[in-house]
Amino acid sequence: MKRVKAGIFGAGYVGLVTAAGLASRGLDIAVHDTSKEKIATLTAGGLPIFEPGLEKLLAEQHITYIQTAKELVTSCRYLFLCVGTPQAKNGEADLSFLESAVKTICRYADSDKIVIIKSTVPPGTGRLMEKLSETMNIEHRITFVSNPEFLRQGNAVQDFLFPDRIVIGSDDDETGTEVLQLYKQWDCPKLQMNRESAELTKYAANTFLAMKISYMNMMAGLAEKTGANIEDIERGIGSDSRIGKDFLKAGAGFGGSCFPKDLRALASIGTELNEELPLIRETLYINENQAKAVLRKLSTVFGGLLGRKIAVLGLSFKPMTDDVRSSPAVSAAEQLLLLGADVNVYDPLVRDNPVAGAVKSPSLLDCLEGCDAAIIMTEWDEFREILKPKMLNKLKSPVIVDGRNMFQLKEMKKLSREFPLYYDSVGRQRVNTLLTANKIK
Ligand code: UDX
Numbered sequence: 289m290k291r292v293k294a295g296i297f298g299a300g301y302v303g304l305v306t307a308a309g310l311a312s313r314g315l316d317i318a319v320h321d322t323s324k325e326k327i328a329t330l331t332a333g334g335l336p337i338f339e340p341g342l343e344k345l346l347a348e349q350h351i352t353y354i355q356t357a358k359e360l361v362t363s364c365r366y367l368f369l370c371v372g373t374p375q376a377k378n379g380e381a382d383l384s385f386l387e388s389a390v391k392t393i394c395r396y397a398d399s400d401k402i403v404i405i406k407s408t409v410p411p412g413t414g415r416l417m418e419k420l421s422e423t424m425n426i427e428h429r430i431t432f433v434s435n436p437e438f439l440r441q442g443n444a445v446q447d448f449l450f451p452d453r454i455v456i457g458s459d460d461d462e463t464g465t466e467v468l469q470l471y472k473q474w475d476c477p478k479l480q481m482n483r484e485s486a487e488l489t490k491y492a493a494n495t496f497l498a499m500k501i502s503y504m505n506m507m508a509g510l511a512e513k514t515g516a517n518i519e520d521i522e523r524g525i526g527s528d529s530r531i532g533k534d535f536l537k538a539g540a541g542f543g544g545s546c547f548p549k550d551l552r553a554l555a556s557i558g559t560e561l562n563e564e565l566p567l568i569r570e571t572l573y574i575n576e577n578q579a580k581a582v583l584r585k586l587s588t589v590f591g592g593l594l595g596r597k598i599a600v601l602g603l604s605f606k607p608m609t610d611d612v613r614s615s616p617a618v619s620a621a622e623q624l625l626l627l628g629a630d631v632n633v634y635d636p637l638v639r640d641n642p643v644a645g646a647v648k649s650p651s652l653l654d655c656l657e658g659c660d661a662a663i664i665m666t667e668w669d670e671f672r673e674i675l676k677p678k679m680l681n682k683l684k685s686p687v688i689v690d691g692r693n694m695f696q697l698k699e700m701k702k703l704s705r706e707f708p709l710y711y712d713s714v715g716r717q718r719v720n721t722l723l724t725a726n727k728i729k
Contacts, residue, residue, distance in 0.1 A: 293316045293317075293364045294364055295318045297320055297369050297371055299320075299321035299330060302407070302444075303368070306448065308351070310470065312345055327353045331353045339445065341445040345445055367402070369405045379555060383409065400431070401431070404434075406435055408490050411557070433464065433467050433483070434483045434486035436487070438452070441608075442607070451474070452476065454478045455490075457489075461480065491554045498550075499571045501542050504538040505541060507538070512717070517697065517717070519697075522536045540616045540665055542575055543615040544614060544615075551568055555572070582663070582691040583623055585689045589712075593628060595628060596660045597659045599663070602666025602671070603633055603635035604635055605666070610635075612642045620691070625646065632648075632656075634655035656682035659683050661687035662674060663689045665691050667692035687722070688711050692714075705721065708722045
């Protein structure tokens with residue numbers, strides 16, 4: 289049987305996961321990126337990004353990496369667009385990479401093509417690209433289909449191979465059904481809809497998940513003041529199947545390359561269309577204040593942070609990734625510096641130091657050395673070590689602010705009876721056997 293040939297534009301994490309996932313289910317895949325270095329790295333068997341399981345899956349496939357866009361376009365009927373749509377200065381999605389890929393496809397198309405947009409784009413973009421292709425006056429028909437991805441960094445391979453659903457948005461059912469055939473090996477709900485609905489589904493999903501997080505962060509403040517525990521509330525409401533148990537973890541707020549960018553993009557779309565979208569604005573507002581709320585817990589201990597030395601644990605926006613884009617950890621470290629504190633930072637995976645003015649430590653132990661307090665901003669497993677006496681003893685006084693609720697309150701209460709300490713977290717009662725013993729330095 290002849291294998292279906294599909295081309296991927298963009299060798300970022302979405303493009304490469306799509307390439308590896310489709311190839312593993314029998315499609316003949318070629319990948320092109322405008323970065324010659326990326327293609328050279330991939331051809332040599334390297335991987336330009338970090339994503340668990342991806343290197344192995346890619347190595348098991350026969351994927352062709354192509355330097356010239358023309359070769360990709362002429363050899364494939366199906367072209368997946370997996371290029372970035374970063375945030376422009378005004379908050380809107382910047383579609384310039386997408387536009388340039390579409391122009392390239394139109395320039396080299398030697399037969400009819402189906403362009404499948406995986407990048408997150410504002411509703412109406414498919415139509416806009418179709419118009420653009422028409423103005424380029426080519427003999428062949430270029431059809432645009434929306435097929436948003438719902439991949440989480442760190443879990444992208446699994447999310448691609450075993451998705452909750454596949455969404456296909458097209459102008460006509462025939463094209464949508466043809467594209468769905470590419471996913472015939474997938475056993476999950478397959479939802480066909482019009483292009484705008486598919487484009488908006490992606491924003492609606494991300495903003496809803498972000499809203500769940502902000503909702504819990506809002507409740508966390510109330511839980512602290514009323515003597516409740518946000519984790520019990522999480523269990524209490526999460527067991528209602530209408531609410532669902534996921535994305536209810538209170539903490540220092542959400543970050544990453546998707547949620548903040550997509551929320552801002554949707555807010556801009558609302559402004560442009562004269563739709564208010566107050567839930568989107570509040571979700572962002574709560575999130576922007578959440579890292580500050582965690583810092584206030586620290587400031588309370590010392591009555592200000594001027595001249596204090598603080599160990600910031602974690603830099604990535606979540607564990608198992610080295611991505612620091614819109615990371616609450618980075619903004620907390622920056623705010624600490626602005627408040628006049630000296631800052632040590634440590635992350636098990638992030639190589640560079642994204643916080644100018646902070647000292648990046650090579651290990652957890654080094655990071656804690658001589659600090660007045662430690663603040664956990666990313667829930668890396670390694671940070672569990674901090675409870676060992678050899679770690680706690682590195683701090684001037686054992687003061688921990690846990691912005692990710694890594695530790696059970698019970699275990700901290702037990703520990704605090706043997707080892708005087710101050711432990712504050714999000715939406716839970718503070719454990720303090722240090723200040724009452726007047727042992728803070
Ligand atoms: C997200 C979406 O989940 C994915 O479907 C979309 O395609 C891209 O954006 P990702 O950015 O990789 O994926 O991270 P995710 O695991 O969703 O976490 C996002 C942020 O929310 C992290 O900063 C995380 O710490 C925070 N978070 C998540 C919480 O604070 N509480 C939670 O309960 C869940």
